[in-house]
Amino acid sequence: MKLYNLSLSGNCYKVRLFAALAGIDVDIVDVDFLGGEHKRPPLIDLNPWGEIPVLVDGDVVLRDSQAILVYLARKYAGESWLPGDPAGMAEVVQWLSTAANEVQNGPASARLIDKFGYSLDKADTLRRAARILPLLEGRLARHPWLALGRPSIADCAVFPYVALAPEGGVDLTPYPAILAWIERVKGLPGFLSMPGV
Amino acid sequence: MKLYNLSLSGNCYKVRLFAALAGIDVDIVDVDFLGGEHKRPPLIDLNPWGEIPVLVDGDVVLRDSQAILVYLARKYAGESWLPGDPAGMAEVVQWLSTAANEVQNGPASARLIDKFGYSLDKADTLRRAARILPLLEGRLARHPWLALGRPSIADCAVFPYVALAPEGGVDLTPYPAILAWIERVKGLPGFLSMPGV
Numbered sequence: 001m002k003l004y005n006l007s008l009s010g011n012c013y014k015v016r017l018f019a020a021l022a023g024i025d026v027d028i029v030d031v032d033f034l035g036g037e038h039k040r041p042p043l044i045d046l047n048p049w050g051e052i053p054v055l056v057d058g059d060v061v062l063r064d065s066q067a068i069l070v071y072l073a074r075k076y077a078g079e080s081w082l083p084g085d086p087a088g089m090a091e092v093v094q095w096l097s098t099a100a101n102e103v104q105n106g107p108a109s110a111r112l113i114d115k116f117g118y119s120l121d122k123a124d125t126l127r128r129a130a131r132i133l134p135l136l137e138g139r140l141a142r143h144p145w146l147a148l149g150r151p152s153i154a155d156c157a158v159f160p161y162v163a164l165a166p167e168g169g170v171d172l173t174p175y176p177a178i179l180a181w182i183e184r185v186k187g188l189p190g191f192l193s194m195p196g197v
Numbered sequence: 198m199k200l201y202n203l204s205l206s207g208n209c210y211k212v213r214l215f216a217a218l219a220g221i222d223v224d225i226v227d228v229d230f231l232g233g234e235h236k237r238p239p240l241i242d243l244n245p246w247g248e249i250p251v252l253v254d255g256d257v258v259l260r261d262s263q264a265i266l267v268y269l270a271r272k273y274a275g276e277s278w279l280p281g282d283p284a285g286m287a288e289v290v291q292w293l294s295t296a297a298n299e300v301q302n303g304p305a306s307a308r309l310i311d312k313f314g315y316s317l318d319k320a321d322t323l324r325r326a327a328r329i330l331p332l333l334e335g336r337l338a339r340h341p342w343l344a345l346g347r348p349s350i351a352d353c354a355v356f357p358y359v360a361l362a363p364e365g366g367v368d369l370t371p372y373p374a375i376l377a378w379i380e381r382v383k384g385l386p387g388f389l390s391m392p393g394v
Contacts, residue, residue, distance in 0.1 A: 048332060048335055048336075049332060059284075060284045060287075062287050062288070062291065063291060064290070064291040064294045064295075066290060066293075066294045067287040067288070067290040067291040067294060068287065070283070070286055070287045070290045071283045071284065071286070071287035072283075074281075074283035074286060074287075075283035075284075084271075084281065086267070086268050086271035086272035087256075087257045087268065087272075089267055089268070089271060090257075090259050090264040090265070090267045090268035090271075091259070091264070093261070093263060093264040093267045093290075093293070094259065094260060094261045094263075094264040096263075096290070096293070096294070097261045097263045097264060097293070097294070097297040098261075100293075100294040100297045100298045101297045101298045101301060101302070104298060105298070105302060121318060121321065124318065124321070135245060135246060138245055139245075
């Protein structure tokens, strides 16, 4: 099983983090991102979107970090990180949407500007961060984990770009429950870090 | 089972459409959106995000249209609209992320500006639409449905705001495969429309 990877990508880190926490063996294949390797064959044929991560497991080829988490959790991690019952699964999927939209377009995009020089609207990313972080804070002030009362792929999907938010100029000190959750995630057995976390 | 609903919301329509296609009985409760009913108790207690749709099914309370589709499909629609095997499930989830991010922040947001006067960056929404629509076109030029080779909740999640794109000034005529897919969705048994579709 191969993960086409960039070490500084929070979306790739979602997958590396979950694989480490769940003890899933994945071969990491680093992509020459600055050289545009993901925009050319053979990678563009695996993912026409020209993005990473991409997971290849036999015949299965997946783009989108959230979908990769779902696949790995259901295929290799039993019921613990993404349960099969409809209510539990949907509770987790709520946070996968949050990771794909509000976190990606808020703190993750602010970091793309500050750290990698992306041409995006910084004020817009900060407005979006200022909306989602209080919602996360409200949740985490009352619950130790985002869903299910235990660690799940919800946490793996949301954690990277929240923990990396300061690299986009987003201050987390107003959010003590988020900071405490970050420490709880870091304390999980098998936790794997990345630069900036 | 209650769906807190706004008839003009494409996110609410995702759920109404899927329930109609799968023959799932849902009580529609229209919310006074302009009056801000979703921002006050009791609705804000069901969804602290102050958004609709919200689904309530006994003890289960869900925000996020994608998560609601997952719940309804797995609870009430067997294997047909969201399969339980990891590869099939993840293939569908890829498109749920697309609906939550690229479609929401592209054509859906362009429509929010034009139709409802939202204060968003129109150029940004059009740029995002101009990226995602060719990717959808490329997929649909080679496959009749977004995932699995058959209708799934992937189509239900992506269809509404793509079909409504012209209401945001996004022209679909350059995308014949998307237009053909829209007609295929409209031809599904039980199809339910909404204003603008």
